[in-house]
Amino acid sequence: MTQGQHDAATASETFVNVVAGPGTGKTTTLIHRIKHLVERGIPPSQILVLTFTNKAAHELVERLKVSGIAGAADVWAGTFHAFGLEFLRKYHQIFGLESDVRLADPLMQVRLMVSTLPKVRLKYYLRLQNPYDWLPGVLGHIKRLKEECLTVADYRARLAALPPCEPDVANEREDIATLFEAYETAMRAEHLVDYVDLIALPASQAKRDRTSVAQYIDHFSHVLVDEYQDVTEVMVDLLRQLALNAQSFWAVGDVRQAIHHWRGASIRSLMHFDATFLSTIPGATVRRYALDLNRRSTPEILELFSCAGIHHALNDRMPLEPVTAYRPSIGVIPTLYECDSKLSQAVTIAQRIDGLVQRGVPYRDQVVISRKSANVEQIVEALENLNVPVLHIGDVCQRPEIKKLLCLMELLCMRQPRSLVGLISEPAFRMPPQDIEHLIFLTRKGAGLSMQRGRWLWLPTPGLSPAGQQAKSNLALLLRGLKRDSRPWDFVSKVLLDQRYGLPNPADQTIQAHTQRLATWLFVYAVRNGDGDIRQARLSQFLLREELRRRIGEKLGDRGLPPEARVLDAVSVMTVHSSKGLEYPAIHVTDVDDASYGANRPFAYDVRGLDLIPPEVLNSNGAEFMFEERVERNNLLYVALSRARDYLYLYEISGWPRPVPLNRAAATSLVKRSGVKVPPAPIIPLPLASSTVVPTVSYEAFQAYMSCPLQYHYRYELALTAEQEIDVSIRARWAIMDMLLTVARDGTDPNTAFQAAWALHGLPDRTEDPGLMDDAIAATKRGLVVVNSVGGAVEEGMVSEVNGVRIELPWMIADKGQLHWIRAQTGIQYTLSQLRPMMLDINGSRRPSAKIYSIITDQHVMDGPSRQVASTSVYKMAQRFAAGDRSASRGRHCGRCAYLSICANIP
Template sequence: MSSLPDWRQVRARAREVRAALGLGPELVIAGQVVAAAVAAAGLTVIPVGSDDPLLRGARAALFPDDRFVVVDDDLPETAQPFAIAHELGHHFLHAEAFRCVSGAVDEGPVTARVPVGAGRVEAYNPRQRRETEANVFAAELLAPGPLLRDRFVAGDRLATLRSLLGGSEAALLHQLAASLLVPPEPVPARARPAGATPPAAELPALDPSQDAVARVPSGPLLVTAGPGTGKTRTLVGRVRYLLESGVAPERILALTFSNKAARELRERITAVAPERAHAIVASTFHAFCLDLLRRHAHRAKLPADLRLIDPVDAALLLERHCAELHLVHYTNLYDPALYFDGLLRAISRAKDELVDAAGYAALAAEMARAATTDAERLAAVKAEEVARVYGCYERLLERYGRLDFGDLLFKSVALLRADAEVRAEVRASYEHVLVDEYQDVNHASSVLLRLFAGDGRGLWVVGDVRQSIYRFRGASPANVQRFGQDFPGARRADLEVNYRSVAPLVELVGAVAARLDPAATTGSPTWLPHRAQAAAPPIHGLIAADGEAEVNALARLVAEYQAVGHAYSDQAILCRTNGQAAAIAAGLEQRGIPVAYLGNLFDRPEVKDLLAIVSLTAEPDGAALVRVATLLDHRIEPDDVRAILAAARAAGLAFPAALVAAAGFSDVSPAGREAAVALGDRLTALAHGRDAWQLLARYLFADGTYVATLLADSSPGAQLALLAVGQLLLLAAELAAQPLPEGAEPKRTFLQYVRELMATQDVRLQLPAHADAFDAVRVMTVHASKGLEFPVVYVPNLATSRFPPGRQHDPAPLPHGLRSDDLPASEQTEEACLFFVAASRARDVLVFSRAERYGQTRRAPSPLWELVEEVLARAGLRTTLVSEAVPADTDKPTRRSREADAPAPRPPDAGAPRPELSLREVERYLECPRRYYYRFVLELPERPEELAYKQLHDCVRATATWLAGQIDGPGGRPGWGDVAAAFDATWRRSGPVGHSHEGLYRAGAEDLLRGLWTRLHEAPTGQPWHERLVVDLPDCRISVRFDRALVESNTIRLARYRTGKPRPEHRREPRLALYREAARQHAPGAEVDVRIHYLADGSEVAATTRSERELLDRLNDAVRRSQAGEFPPQPQDRTLCATCPYAFICPA
């Protein structure tokens, strides 16, 4: 289940060297360690100037034949030991001579990369691999991780450790992170139960079907490898055969789909050919292309310092140049960047299909020519807009000298097509090309392969079209069907034996495969089971009364299997979506089951804690104090937090300086003042002149108890918390190494990046190589389970709209004709492939389950459930009904204890007058009670974008009210010039003047008002009614302001203006029910006509009269709960959490 690289052998070798030097279990000054190791190696260190030709731009260089190391004498004295230790790494790890180049010595977090930024592309060419190994060796040689952990747990912190070690602070901080923020490396793994068959990866010899394809003299060959048939073992066997046949290792290229697969392939090759594996290039397609373009940048007409831009930076780039995009259908005044992620995905998919901006525009034009309905014409116009954005985006990339990830393949194909010399060089470099997971290769990758694999004589690919589950991001299983066309004379072969599953499960997997769309299969599989028939029924089907009962049944089964010998870590629950996985993980935790759930990194409480620390030092509003004050090191009572924020706001003081000034805040308790000053002093000292990585690393390791508290807890939850902290540090270090925009403050830039990342990407927590140390149930999506296997597997939620899930809206669908894949890419086929992957992960036991009701909604069985029942019937089994809905222990803590940041609810005051609130406040409470608390109780500011939209909205509303008053009053209908003048005055007074998107906001506002002006000129008039009224409800009074209110005969016409696009749910919003109730209370007996007017397109719809009492009760209940102090983090729409201005501090 590992997602991170495994460097344990390198670290162990460094500790062996220390032991051989007689350096016991004590920390030793870095210079002394290096001196001893240099002497033991029989080397001499020669200091030289940084411009010495022996260095060739590097910090140090090893000359093994001449037995010396040169080191840059201009380096700081603290940095020289690491540079020399890096060269010692080459000496002790790498038998062949090796010369370092510029950038090779890296004190940074070299052991792992987060999957954002350049970290999404990991290159596994031999040089980079050896340089990384030498860096890992150097860090461990100078500061062994186990010793650092022991000293830290004993109470030593950064200053003490540095005095014991010497060396640079940066290197020590990175090694502390690498040593403390991961679980300790385990003792040898627990024994496997007697009689159990080892996983396929551990089986030694190849079977006849594997051996036949591994030893094929030449290609092109396509190997179809079903689940559990030893695909990777066969590929490694192919490598071993080639090496034994005399093929030079540097002439072998192995390509695969993901960074994880490339790492695992490299590790497996190293295990069978340790002396020669370093020379084999094992890489992803993207990393291979990055290396190709860097080596041939001039010929590809690219900058020499080729730099990648990730999707987050790409979205920020578009946002900075929003005015140049001239958006119409993809504009949103509330959030101008709302559609950028969807637009960039469409552009990326176009590049996967080798379609440039002009080609995209041509496809959109063809859509327009063929359109016969309004919907088709609108789709064509939107596609044309995407094409314009594509062209503008490409010009921006060229202007700033950047490439995105799609460009890596796109421009590599262009280079190889255009430059015969480069193409010939690549073909000559690699005699044999091996490709793993061929069904996941996209169109651009397949074209690239044809360009440098030539006639395919050295081409050997392996895959299984039934496991094609990445079509949504460009994978083209048609490559499997077209293999014979792409490479004439190609042969196919099958791996025949399933080593993973017991015989009944192999039969089930075969039945699922046979039911897949015939166009997506390669015939009915007949895998031979290697394992014997199971003693007990290995397949179960559960039907629960509701979702809670389903989770309860899963928890009981997990406990039962654990009691009979299947450890928690032997069991996995595979869900269709991340949301389902999060809900099940939480439910299991509440029932006492230890869970390892690799959720979104930014949903983790410890990550929010640390983001709040950065925010409190970098963002002057101090909102983050609400969360920081709940941490054990900085405990400040909620009443004091509110008083500090109010006093700072009144005095105009910025944070963190306001914390120090709290010494003089009279409304704060003595204990609160003392804690605030201590926190302010600490953060000021930590943050001054430092970026986010430096701040966080020192916060965690220089003093305080945050890390120590987690280290003292051996539970899986605490171990996952440490991993989350470590990966946030990796992200901070990655971004700290990037150049800052001119004039940018590094910590604020980091927070801006994280906010954009939260809004557009799903960054998953990653596990270390020794993840099996967690004895906890694995909960993950089916996509994440690809390539894994578990003794016991559960596949829940097999109900309609759950598995398969409901259709997701695509804001920028691809134009017709863009996909080269001519196979039917139906959603049903992909869902069946996902079901196939899920079912085939099980070794011993497979449990399917569904509920008849989720929440308040009844759900019919999934179409896939029919197959479950068919398989059970064939085995003489039936589904089991689980009728009881047992409640979870929702009070059971699932993480370390923390105080609430909001006061506890209070009983109502029977003698108090009914409260009166504005409708705007009540609507905010309905949207999310906790957000209401932050905004209206604590009066925390909103983010600039929200404030700007509110200002725009208020300017439009004020001008619209003025316009309606003019038309409905004695002055008559004003001309557009009068309206424009009134709007201009309002904008100058109250608009977002000076905002980066002011031009966009103003143009949008003027368009809305012009449409309203035109419409009101044509609309009938009446007598003006009330502009504002107060409505009496049972427990409160709510003031409501109408956008327009007229009396016409005995009818009151009330208008609600909206700036967005029409949606069905708009007709049922509580505001409209309150409009109607206001008319009833203040004009009894009158007819009431409530309508929504959409300013963007001039349309209008009547409000529904259904469920009005229920809607009014919701408003009344919201006020009652807010007055009682109930502010739970329960948003109506959880998709908005990522863009909430209070995301860093909210416990949701």
């Protein structure tokens, strides 16, 4: 140990703040702190060490095992959440919880609130909007408030003290408060806790009635915290309670490595460490120690990331602690490559990676870091195309080996066996298209239950070809004993573990095979772990839950790879946030620009969140909040650069503003070079129509094609059923549009038409869901205002011809040449942009203008036909449609696609 590490480890003050920059040995210092305490006679069981991640906790426990410290196994070392969970299990009766505490994961929270919505009345959010679209955002706001130790009453009171705001903002704020209250009530009624509760409930109980939990909260005489810069306010609240009667509180952290402001962490507690804790214990002492020797990086790399720490938003308030390099120079200076394009960047990275391999740095010792997840996916695909071995799982559900397992599950659960399409690449299960079509016909709606939901596998099925019969027999053998109400773990045990289906040949030691094994392990882990309350669902429930998880932006098995994967010789690719706490011999940082790492907010910054939860509500102000954001962006660059031990390469795209530290860096710490020159990819002309017959498609179907041609093919050409749960909000919108059509076209009495449409779609009455009924009536009235004010005639059967495709338009109201289109949805500006190219030729005539109304938002937009139709996406997609292009289009919509498991197979 250095003298600085020794002084920090043996500190005698009550409150100790250890500033540990990258590579200065914070974990070693923490271990020696524990050793020092034990040697002083402190029982190891009275030492508490709190970390942020399971990975950090695991590493710490392993280090303690080999440390030789007597009784090291008795030290309580784990995450904040693990500590809170143990606390709640011990005192569950105080909080009205079960002894086996049920933890609500994000999906459970959303589903709980969906079931609660009929009981609440909202002003901004409408029951006609799909709650899976907006509830996750609201729950994010609620989580943020809880992390600041704020109640519903606190939120309302602090908002009331602020100046007036726009009505829609005020309404949304009130809805957040209403839903916050409903959320807490529902969670208590179900005896559930969320992740914030694991920390908040112990802290609040200790403040409210310390004697009731003193046996545990006061058990630890010495409290140690790793990565203190990442604490949230609720964590600080718990730490204050733990420190109240402790002999020492020892925290290690580095404010320049705080990169979680976006999720509620604040650097205020670390910047004002003295004030945070001194007031809790009269006569307490406090001291700050700094570790000053970097053992990780070469002097050149240390100089570069120190430059990023100096030219930093923090430097005026907290100058960078001086750190010297322990290692000698190896004669390699970090390099910044300026690349002409994304392709140039990828080729340059690939050359640098291969060049290092030739110098003896294996692939496994190299990491590519990007600021954004989207950049990670792009660079993974590009490097794989350049034959660079990459270890990256991505979205587990979109991996081919996992899709096949999901298809097998779906065969047992879905009414029709459309998932056979997803198995056509499997020789043993490949069915000819005509056999798939025949089975879908036999299991159609109204054909009876005898063949549906996989029962056809074990029943005689006349009409199948010999190949189809063989595939059926193979599937029946694989899935024998399983059905839709089987447990997912039983499915995994029989299909994967017993029959070894889908596992690569053990002799195959390629990176691709290892990646498949890891993806399968993640899938199995997710299945075994069950839901957030540790309950095992049935197969049908499991599939529904995973569909809803994707809908709210979660990924199946969204967790890191096991440590054992580190031995595989492949390049890792990750975000800056994922790289935190890691170090590698060689680091490649892609897409370096000032928007990601500079002082100013990105161009597309969404300020709405600040309107809903203003900084003043969070005990801050606008200027201080922006300061912390600047600090975080600067910190991201500091963290990315400081992961490297020997080699550091940065890559930027020409024309993008460069972060200030890279312009200020001395030639001894950064050299600038040009990336590999790559000719631009040739522009591939749009395909020509494959037939002289002009194809006809409905507007709804063409919209599906615009989103993804393959999804259109599955839904409209193959007529594969979606079999997705349709939310009541969507069915209510259908009912409203049906009602408006009959009123506008047939003159039907509005009340009669409404009741008929409501009943037709099986919607709840007012007593069951008053909010839905009220919002539907309000939207209906808006639609009736349009119908009555326009005074034109309903026009049906309109067909627009765009670039060789006939698009059948929905009904509209025509008045003096102008089209009036009533829509029960948001996003009408986008709808107008899609309609404008079609207005050039509707039933052979040009329509001069169109007005689109949203009866959901009570807004409208108006414009004329496109002026440059050939440049519109509608025109280009029409040409692809006519040419028969049915390729998959990847994007955010994939998470909502009903056909994800069979994509991109075409029978």
